[in-house]
Amino acid sequence: MKEQNSKVRVRFAPSPTGIPHIGNTRTALFNYLFAKANKGEFILRIEDTDNKRIVKGAEEAIFEILRWLGIKHDGEVLHQSEGLDLYKKYAQELLDKKIAHKKEGAVWVKIPEDKTFEWTDQVGQKKISFAGKDVDEFVILKSDGYPTYHLANVVDDYLTKITHVIRGEEWISSTPKHLYLYESFDWQPPKFAHLSVILGPDKTKLSKRHGAKSVLDYRNEGYLQESLLNFMALLGWNPGGDIEKMDFKFMEEKFSLKDVNTANPVFDIKKLEWLNGAWIRTITDLDKRLLDFYKADKDVQKLLKSSKSQIFIKAAASRMRTLTDFKELISGKISRAKTKEEQALASKLSQSLSRELGSKNWDNENFLAALKKFSKIENIPFKIIYFLLTGKEHGIGLLELNDIYGKEFFLKNLKS
RNA sequence: GCCCCUGUCGUCUAGCGGUUUAGGACACUUGGUUCUCAUCCAAGAAACCACCGGUUCGAAUCCGGUCAGGGGUACCA
Numbered sequence: 014m015k016e017q018n019s020k021v022r023v024r025f026a027p028s029p030t031g032i033p034h035i036g037n038t039r040t041a042l043f044n045y046l047f048a049k050a051n052k053g054e055f056i057l058r059i060e061d062t063d064n065k066r067i068v069k070g071a072e073e074a075i076f077e078i079l080r081w082l083g084i085k086h087d088g089e090v091l092h093q094s095e096g097l098d099l100y101k102k103y104a105q106e107l108l109d110k111k112i113a114h115k116k117e118g119a120v121w122v123k124i125p126e127d128k129t130f131e132w133t134d135q136v137g138q139k140k141i142s143f144a145g146k147d148v149d150e151f152v153i154l155k156s157d158g159y160p161t162y163h164l165a166n167v168v169d170d171y172l173t174k175i176t177h178v179i180r181g182e183e184w185i186s187s188t189p190k191h192l193y194l195y196e197s198f199d200w201q202p203p204k205f206a207h208l209s210v211i212l213g214p215d216k217t218k219l220s221k222r223h224g225a226k227s228v229l230d231y232r233n234e235g236y237l238q239e240s241l242l243n244f245m246a247l248l249g250w251n252p253g254g255d256i257e258k259m260d261f262k263f264m265e266e267k268f269s270l271k272d273v274n275t276a277n278p279v280f281d282i283k284k285l286e287w288l289n290g291a292w293i294r295t296i297t298d299l300d301k302r303l304l305d306f307y308k309a310d311k312d313v314q315k316l317l318k319s320s321k322s323q324i325f326i327k328a329a330a331s332r333m334r335t336l337t338d339f340k341e342l343i344s345g346k347i348s349r350a351k352t353k354e355e356q357a358l359a360s361k362l363s364q365s366l367s368r369e370l371g372s373k374n375w376d377n378e379n380f381l382a383a384l385k386k387f388s389k390i391e392n393i394p395f396k397i398i399y400f401l402l403t404g405k406e407h408g409i410g411l412l413e414l415n416d417i418y419g420k421e422f423f424l425k426n427l428k429s
Numbered sequence: 430g431c432c433c434c435u436g437u438c439g440u441c442u443a444g445c446g447g448u449u450u451a452g453g454a455c456a457c458u459u460g461g462u463u464c465u466c467a468u469c470c471a472a473g474a475a476a477c478c479a480c481c482g483g484u485u486c487g488a489a490u491c492c493g494g495u496c497a498g499g500g501g502u503a504c505c506a
Binding site: 026027028030060062063065066116117118119120121134137139141142143144147148149151152153154155156157159161162166181182183184185186187207209210212214216217218244247248249251253254255256257258274275276277278279280281283284285286287288290294330331332333334342380381384385388394395396397398399400402403405406407408409410411412 | 431432433434435436439440441442443444452453454455456463464465466467468469498499500501502503504505506
């Protein structure tokens, strides 16, 4: 309600135990957007307190995802593994206060049974409360000297003056533990906002089973930053009204936790595909995106750098849902062989074209006129003519192909 | 089992006690534009607002219960 006096500071605190999937990345996005919308700061903290589960390369992947999406953090990246003494100090403080106790080499905390912890969650503006008796005894400092999430998180959030903790719903039941720690240290707790979890088509938590991919995977499949950002934002947030397609800037201005939904959304790849197609048709530097996307593909590179590239790109844009579609669209490869009947028709077309265009320029106007004439006289639908000329059932327009390849391309296809 | 959260078209959602015969988008169907396909445009189908009860002159909107789904229940985060 009244956090005007302190500058908003939020953090994204992933653990490097795997590559973040869409759900985790969306948590980063919401934190970032909240910071932007409130002119606050967004901190990145790596929670590497579980040695056994750290995955090599995960941290780099986290950086790469944020970098690629344009989610920039303020200040240095923090690593919890660098503050071990600090956590021990605070664990000792709790030990001294008789709030914590040692057991089997670890430091534990048990919330008094008669206590109740309540907070107003910023998502949904609802009160959530837990009775102390329902919260299990928990470890704050492991026997290997590393803190658990509960201790490290609370200490770091306090020390870095985090005002709002925006994290996944899976943390709701840990929140009373955190609240108890804040109380025991005599610290003012931040506000909490718990985001819904993203569900797979079978309505269970999005996971490896559904092929829960990371933003990096989608990038490799030809999705744009714009559409991924747009799509993730839409999964649980809506600025109100009928707006669907929105850019980063708009989100940064309009984001509010009040407009974040409480229910768990289902991930619908169809909508992402549509959004991606829409964004492909919107961006003005499609050529650069393609050049970057196909940087390892010699053939496509050559084509993109040719003088005809703009015609290609323009013709392909409305037919692409992902950047990967481009290669298929521009490929001169036929999709299937012609049948006997089709071969006969093709040679007929070939003769007709040479008769019609023999003395004329093979330009678009004459070419199209000749095709229309053939279609009318022979009563052949254009669908068939397209196939005869290109070897494909559908694709880039004949006139664009004529601009790019010229008549030899069609004559060759008619013969084969 | 226990604790917590959630429940509007297949999906994402608008809706915040009356202006709702519940709106938009994706997907789907049909028609138009068109050199195929796509784009674009138009139209259509699709939600007894999970269910039951209560409050109220009036409820998708407030309350209770039921059911269903999700999350948690580790010396993981």
